[in-house]
Amino acid sequence: GKDIIAGTILSSQIMLPGCCQGIVAVVCRSNDKETRSLLQVIDDRDARIAAGAERAVLNAVDGSSPWEGRPPTAAFMSRMLEGGESEGGWKLDALLARPDGSKIVRKSVMYSSKCEPGEAQEMGRELGDQLLKMAGSRFFT
Secondary structure, three states, X not given: OOOOOOOOOOOOOOOOOEOOOOOOOOOOOOOOHHHHHHHHHXXXXXXXXXXXXXXXXXXXXXXXXXXXXXXXXXXXEEEOOXXXXXXXXXXXXXXXXXXXXXXXXXXXXXXXXXOOHXXXXXXXXXXXXXXXXXXXXOOOO
């Protein structure tokens, strides 16, 4: 047994996780009705919404770096607490960085509690575009 599981818990304000880090996803064939019905039982709508937004941030900045592969990007979408419950709005926090960490741009956006998956993806795309605009054309040079 481990005596200490976590010595310090880092908030997303201090350490923003990579896009979709910690979200477990399951996929199946679209025409497999039996498997799809089984998966609906374990579907976590909030996790699906967050994954769509975070992945959209990543896709928006993809290809913006002068090297092959994606630039260092992080994103975390979470529910804002309202009255002690996770029924408030959504917050999407994202950043874009140089590989050496010498430059970082970071921005957050808020969205209403009635966020739908498609709206979350659009919010992620817009935030990714805003990060690129904030970074400017010489960010990676």
